[in-house]
Structures are given as structure tokens and as C-alpha cells.
Amino acid sequence: MAGRFQSFGLARPPAPRAIHADDAIALLKGGQAKDGSLLAYGSGRSYGDSCQNQVGAVVDMRTLNRIRAFNAETGVLEADAGVLLSDTIAYAAPHGFFPAVVPGTQFVTLGGAIANDVHGKNHHRRGTFGCHVESFMLLRSDGKTYRCSAMDNPRLFAATIGGMGLTGLILSASIRLMRVPSLDIVEKTTPFRDLGEFFDLAEAADQANEYAVAWIDQLAGGRNSGRGLLFTGNHAEHGSHAAARAGANFVVPFQPPFNVLSRPFLTAFNAAYRWKKGRATVPRQTGYQGFFFPLDGVRDWNRLYGPKGLFQHQSVVPEEVARAVVPELLVAARRAGQGSFLTVLKRFGSIRSPALLSFPRPGYTLTLDFPNKGEPTLALLGELDRITIAAGGAVNPYKDARMNAATFAASFADWPRLEALRDPAFMSDFWARTAGSIDLRRRGAEAAE
Numbered sequence: 001m002a003g004r005f006q007s008f009g010l011a012r013p014p015a016p017r018a019i020h021a022d023d024a025i026a027l028l029k030g031g032q033a034k035d036g037s038l039l040a041y042g043s044g045r046s047y048g049d050s051c052q053n054q055v056g057a058v059v060d061m062r063t064l065n066r067i068r069a070f071n072a073e074t075g076v077l078e079a080d081a082g083v084l085l086s087d088t089i090a091y092a093a094p095h096g097f098f099p100a101v102v103p104g105t106q107f108v109t110l111g112g113a114i115a116n117d118v119h120g121k122n123h124h125r126r127g128t129f130g131c132h133v134e135s136f137m138l139l140r141s142d143g144k145t146y147r148c149s150a151m152d153n154p155r156l157f158a159a160t161i162g163g164m165g166l167t168g169l170i171l172s173a174s175i176r177l178m179r180v181p182s183l184d185i186v187e188k189t190t191p192f193r194d195l196g197e198f199f200d201l202a203e204a205a206d207q208a209n210e211y212a213v214a215w216i217d218q219l220a221g222g223r224n225s226g227r228g229l230l231f232t233g234n235h236a237e238h239g240s241h242a243a244a245r246a247g248a249n250f251v252v253p254f255q256p257p258f259n260v261l262s263r264p265f266l267t268a269f270n271a272a273y274r275w276k277k278g279r280a281t282v283p284r285q286t287g288y289q290g291f292f293f294p295l296d297g298v299r300d301w302n303r304l305y306g307p308k309g310l311f312q313h314q315s316v317v318p319e320e321v322a323r324a325v326v327p328e329l330l331v332a333a334r335r336a337g338q339g340s341f342l343t344v345l346k347r348f349g350s351i352r353s354p355a356l357l358s359f360p361r362p363g364y365t366l367t368l369d370f371p372n373k374g375e376p377t378l379a380l381l382g383e384l385d386r387i388t389i390a391a392g393g394a395v396n397p398y399k400d401a402r403m404n405a406a407t408f409a410a411s412f413a414d415w416p417r418l419e420a421l422r423d424p425a426f427m428s429d430f431w432a433r434t435a436g437s438i439d440l441r442r443r444g445a446e447a448a449e
Contacts (some may be wrong), residue, residue: 018059019058021063025171028139035424036056036427037056038057039056040061042081043107047401048430050116050397053427061081062082064171067087070091075092075177079110081169081172084108084110088110101122101129110175115163119359121292122210124212124351128353130353132176133175133176137170137173138170139168162358163356164431166418181239184287186233188233188281188282191229194224194227195225195323206347208232209232212347216228216330225330228345229274246296259304263337311369313370313384315394316361316388317388317392319362328387332387336379338380339370344366345366345367346364347364347365350362356417357415363393393411403434404434405434408435
């Protein structure tokens with residue numbers, strides 16, 4: 001099968017050739033895969049080029065979509081790498097289980113969740129997705145299939161979780177789900193006047209709740225600077241055990257010729273959103289899809305950013321400097337005249353991922369979405385990188401489409417160890433752009449340490 005696959009956040013991304021998973025498996029098992037010729041591709045929900053391979057082919061993993069086994073006592077599920085998170089939820093819900101960690105969309109594959117070591121609104125309690133991976137089967141270009149776990153091939157296990165698909169082809173995996181009383185969420189909204197008040201609330205909110213995340217009115221300045229809403233949630237004791245239909249209620253039917261999410265629109269939207277959500281300060285029971293996956297309800301929502309698409313910037317900074325650095329990041333965006341449609345702030349906990357490269361670490365993470373306005377937007381993103389790295393933080397690679405090699409290396413000091421374990425047949429545009437541009441002699445010396 002051949003086709004053209006796109007990255008979700010970019011309107012005009014590189015469009016590599018796509019091949020069927022069975023064809024890629026045959027190449028790998030026969031030792032015929034050429035260097036840099038392959039990269040696994042799930043649902044294409046990454047915002048940048050970590051799932052692109054313009055010089056080779058991407059492997060369509062969605063046909064590997066069987067749930068192989070489920071233990072209703074332990075919550076351990078074994079499934080092919082192409083199984084969607086939405087299918088996992090639907091399968092396990094009647095048994096009283098839910099994924100321990102879910103990102104902002106349910107339309108990600110199991111393999112993609114592992115490769116990106118995704119995180120959710122409960123990192124303070126559950127860590128990353130990789131913390132709940134029991135094992136997986138990994139096919140490499142030497143023709144061998146490796147069972148990887150904390151005990152079996154532990155170096156490959158650590159490198160593959162968060163390894164962005166560079167260590168080989170994940171065929172299937174076993175993950176531990178979380179027992180829950182229901183799928184429904186009891187949600188509470190707490191308005192805060194500024195970032196100082198948010199930071200005062202954040203740690204206690206994490207201690208008291210399974211889920212916590214804040215929305216920031218990024219355009220508000222002056223005495224309203226940093227205002228927002230803190231959303232907390234817990235699974236309802238009495239609620240539904242049936243998964244809702246995984247589909248969009250609304251559709252953006254065509255690509256507008258301009259960015260719909262202009263500054264006047266964002267100003268009005270933020271005021272309306274804060275007014276509507278800020279009134280609901282009494283805990284209320286709501287469905288899981290609206291709480292975890294609000295954007296899944298609007299198909300092709302990224303089209304609203306216009307023909308040039310969007311950039312997302314997600315950073316994490318240490319807890320001890322967050323009160324100074326997070327406001328600095330927001331001020332930089334306002335000073336540049338750039339408006340973020342969705343601005344999300346949350347606290348990461350101290351649970352360590354088994355991954356060699358994992359974005360979450362103790363501190364606070366800020367996510368900003370910007371329409372692509374060309375050089376002015378790129379200049380802003382570079383400034384956000386600078387502020388983040390100077391503070392001892394990191395920039396999220398699987399949300400990125402333009403960070404330079406220095407920013408990546410400063411964010412992930414262990415990258416040479418992943419390069420040492422990277423399967424030579426696998427390459428991404430992201431890796432070529434960042435790690436691939438770092439001096440080879442220095443890389444070899446660091447990898448040997």
C-alpha cells in the first residue's frame with residue numbers, strides 16, 4: 001500500500017511515502033531494510049515531524065489492530081501496536097478499567113503512546129504512559145524480534161519508551177490499566193486571579209485529586225495577567241461503565257484561506273470561555289470524553305488555523321523557578337503580539353519514567369498553540385526555547401517542528417544513548433534535523449561514556 005501521510009498540526013508538512021505494516025515486517029525479517037528507510041506511523045496526531053521520514057517511508061501500523069488478551073482481574077491488556085486508545089477504553093470499560101494515563105486525544109495508537117511516552121492530567125499520581133508498560137515485542141532490522149521489559153532486554157525497553165519510533169517496529173505490547181469506579185468524572189472548576197494564586201493552589205490540588213490542569217487566559221495583561229481556571233477531577237463512584245461513541249460531533253468541512261483564530265476572535269473566545277466555565281464552581285459529574293478529549297469532538301479542528309497551520313510549544317521548567325519563568329514565557333508571547341488559542345498549565349510530579357528520553361520531569365509544563373505567521377512566529381518560538389533552557393527546563397520533541405539541535409541536546413542529555421541503540425533502518429525528520437546535525441565525533445564520544 002502506498003499513500004501520503006501528514007502530521008496533525010502542520011497544514012503543509014512533508015508527505016513521505018507510506019507502506020503497509022506487513023511489507024515493512026517482511027523487509028525487516030529478511031534483513032532487506034535500508035538505512036534510514038523506515039519509521040512507524042500511527043494516527044499522525046503528533047504536531048511536528050517526529051512521525052515523518054521524508055527520505056524513506058512511513059509504516060502504516062493501523063492494520064495491526066487486534067486486542068489479543070485481557071485479564072479482568074489484574075487489568076493487564078495485550079494488544080497490537082496499531083490499536084487505538086479509544087478501542088482500549090471501549091474494551092476495558094465494562095470490566096471497570098481505564099488507561100492509567102491518557103493524552104489529550106483518544107485517537108492515538110498503543111505504539112505511538114509508548115514511542116512518545118505520553119502524559120496526561122495525572123502525572124503527579126501515575127507518571128507517564130511508559131510507567132504502565134509491562135512489555136512489548138520489538139522487530140529490528142537484524143531480522144530478530146525482541147521481547148522487551150524491565151527484565152528482558154532492559155536497554156531496548158528504556159530506549160524504545162519515549163524513543164519516538166527509532167529503535168525498531170513495536171508489534172504488540174502489554175500494558176497495565178487502572179481500576180476505576182466508573183468512566184465519568186466529577187469535575188470542579190476553581191478560578192484564579194493570577195499565576196501566583198494558581199501556584200498557591202496547584203500542589204494541594206494534586207494531592208487531593210487524580211486529575212488537575214489549568215487553562216490560562218494568555219491574552220490578558222495588566223492586573224488580569226495570568227488569570228485562568230483550575231480544573232480538577234476524579235472518577236465518579238456512581239457513573240457509566242459504557243464507553244461513548246468515539247467520534248466528532250462537529251466538523252470543520254474545508255480549509256479556510258486564512259487563520260480563523262485571529263486575535264479579536266481569541267479575545268472574545270477567552271472571555272466567553274472564562275465566563276461559562278468559571279461559573280461552574282460546584283463539583284459536577286461529566287462524561288470522560290469532554291473532560292479528557294474536548295478537541296476530539298471537532299474533526300479537523302486544526303484547519304481553523306488556516307493554510308499555514310500551527311506550531312505548538314510545550315515546555316517544562318523546574319518547580320523552584322516556575323513562579324518566575326512561566327510569567328516570563330507568557331509575557332514573551334504577548335510582547336510578540338502572538339495569541340495562543342489553547343494555553344494549558346499543569347504540574348508534573350516526581351514519578352520517574354522507565355524511558356531513556358522522557359519529556360515530563362518534576363516541575364510545571366506550559367503549552368501554547370500559535371498560528372504559523374512565518375518568521376515572527378519562529379522568532380517567538382526561539383525566544384521561548386531560550387527562556388526554557390536558561391531555566392534548566394526542556395522542550396517537548398513530539399510537539400515540535402522546528403527546534404534546533406542545541407535546544408534538543410540541552411533538553412535531553414541522554415540523547416547519545418538513544419542514538420547508540422537506534423536501529424539503523426529507522427529515521428525521522430525530527431531526529432535528522434536535531435541529533436543528526438550534531439558533530440559525529442562528539443556524538444560517538446558521548447555515546448561511549
